Amino acid sequence: MQKWEYLVVYLKDSDVLQDQPDVDIYMDADVYTEKLSNYGKAGWELVSFTWEERGAKAAFKRPIRDA
Numbered sequence: 001m002q003k004w005e006y007l008v009v010y011l012k013d014s015d016v017l018q019d020q021p022d023v024d025i026y027m028d029a030d031v032y033t034e035k036l037s038n039y040g041k042a043g044w045e046l047v048s049f050t051w052e053e054r055g056a057k058a059a060f061k062r063p064i065r066d067a
Contacts, residue, residue: 002063003063003064004061004062004063004064005061005062005063005064006059006060006061007039007044007059007060007061007062008057008058008059008060009039009057009058009060010052010055010056010057011031011032011035011055011056011057011058012054012055013054013055032056036058039058039060043062044060044061044062045060045061045062046058046059046060047059047060047061
């Protein structure tokens, strides 16, 4: 039976353009994409993504490798 390990991370918004939220969200999208891709390269699969007030929460899983 496959066993899994889990990881939950919080990705914080930038404070670059808080006075222009329409622009800021696009800048943050690039940051989120890069961070999520890095977790994927480490073998983590994104299973949940939720926007929070000042960022986003992401949950990942990956198979536990037998030692």
